[in-house]
Amino acid sequence: MSESDPGDDSTRQTAARDPYALGDHDGEQGPEDRAVFWADAVADEIEAREPTEPVVIKGAISPSGVPHLGNVNEIMRGYFVAESLRERGYEVQQVFTTDDRDPLRKLPRKLADLDGNIVDLGEVNAGALGQNLGRPYTDVPDPFGCCDSYGEHFSNLIADCAELLGVDIEIVSTTDLYEDGSFEELTRYVLDNQERARDVLGEYQDKVDADYVPFNPICGECGKVTETVTAVDTDAGTVEYRCTDMEAGDRVIEGCGHEGSATLRDGKLPWRFEWPAGWDVLGVDFEPFGKDHAEGSWPSGVDIAENVFEIAPPVPMVYEWFTLDGEPFSSSEGHVVMVHDVLELLEPAVVRYFFSKDPSKARDFSIERLDQLVDDFDRTERLYFDDESGTDREEALGKRAYPPSIRPTVADRFDEEFGEGAWRSVANDRTARETVADLLAEEYADRVRIPYTFAAVLGMFDDPELRTDVARKEGHLADDTPEWAVETAMERVDLASEWARRTDNEFNYELKRAELPEADFDAATEAALDELADFVAEGHDGETIQGEIYETAKRHDVPIGDFFGAGYRLLFDESEGPQLGPFVAKLDREFVVERFRRNR
DSSP: OOTTSOSTTTTTOOOOOOOOOOOOOOOSOOHHHHTTSHHHHHHHHHHHTOOOSSEEEEEEEOOOSOOOGGGGHHHHHHHHHHHHHHHTTOOEEEEEEEOTTSBOOSOOSEEEOTTOOEEEGGGSOTHHHHTTTTSBGGGSOOTTSSSSSHHHHHHHHHHHHHHHTTOOOEEEEHHHHHHTTTTHHHHHHHHHTHHHHHHHHTTTOSOOOTTOOSOEEBOTTTOOBOOOEEEEETTTTEEEEEOOOEEETTEEEOOOOOEEEEETTSEEOOHHHHHHHHHHHHTOSEEEEEGGGTTTHHHHHHHHIIIIIOOOOOEEEEEOOEEETTBOOBTTTTBOOOHHHHTTTSOHHHHHHHHTSOTTSOEEEOSTTHHHHHHHHHHHHHHHTTSSOOOHHHHHHHHHHHHHHHHHHHHHHTGGGTOSSOGGGGTTOHHHHHHHHHHHHTGGGGOOOOOHHHHHHHTTOSOHHHHHHHHHHTTSSOTTOOHHHHHHHHHHHHHHHHHHHHHTOTTOOOOOOSSOOOOOOOHHHHHHHHHHHHHHHTOOOHHHHHHHHHHHHHHTTOOHHHHHHHHHHHHHSSSOOSOHHHHHHHSOHHHHHHHHTTOO
């Protein structure tokens, strides 16, 4: 989020592994019901301040490494609060600042191209970064060569993350705010009140002495951000400086020694001043931030806002970090996953739903257990449509968390109903929102969800028509299911198949339907297969077939492992596979019978 961040995003944070249990959940309810959802409680606090419109919700990040799923916290937490306010009739503007005037302090080990592919530093023009340490991100060449700067490249990735999730945000470049003069008045004010600024900051930062000046010019000779100001002339709007060394963690970025003059637009405020200055410049009403900022950064920001700038800080919200498969996200170590990547495994609504959960609780985003997250989302959806009962709290949460999770999906699918343009462009339009609400209550109630693990089973079939036939056979699709609902339901198959492939779990097999795999069996095994084929032809369920496999093997004195292996060889041309009985029960019976008889 800033140049004072602890480094490597959440590498210093820990979070307990947390199962995907039902999280926090719209309807027309009173404040008591509404407050069961954390975003409504935050909206209550914002509303109590009687904000002017548009209500401004802000998030921020300093460009470094890979903008991973953990960095999306501030976008998505802000989104749910924005939706709660919009439901109450407020116009909301969600802004996201990239602190791209921060200096590049170290080389990231991993980067991401504009398609969301994560690459090693050695796969791009690393010199573009290595030769520009100490310079603002917007003055560092893009190592991919596709954008005007590394800062712009990173901003484009953040914008893509929001767009992919259907969230309307305005990306604000901090560099632009300095260059267009937005920060100039506050910068001059701080420099005119240096003694007060030093007194306040000194409570939070050790290296604040009588020579400390709260402004970091950009050297006109080498382009690096320097911290040594030798004279200030606020009437002229300039400072004199000497380009000195900059500490960057355990290393030092050498200054060039140049002495020169810079305007108040040719530099930046130290971050602890820049953060509250941004609240004033952008008119921020609410900002969420990670727990690493709760103990030091936020108190100093409040103190500086109130006692230096003499402004009111926004409503805050601290969120817990979450982990990735039990380990902290780390851009430098490459332990990250991007929104682009996650959306190859999950529907956008499910990803949005993950962020609807209580932000005060640590959670683990487990790729291996995504089926549990999807099952949780599906249950919340059923609670919303009254297709299932739960506790009073679960049902109240379902009515609150589900609508903002699904609205962009509903609006995108039915956008022709309320005019052209993506949902994010009409988020504040009351007529469009009412239309989407009607579509959600009426047409979308006919949606169908195929369980994620069953979708993974269907992914073993290479024939799309067969997938649909099996889904109908298993009762997940009905004859009167609308075509759009069938398409929506079947979209999950490719997602679950990719999940099975990435995790190499029990569903990562390909049914060899087109031709019979080559296999030689002894007479006893062939007789047992023929007998099992006769049993399957009678139409038994999966558990019954599973039991019969054991009994058939015993009757023919075939080792049980060998008999299961024979079934896997005939179906997958593999020596192992999913639980055989339940799986074959999901296939069309004629195919299984003929395959076990080795006819086709």
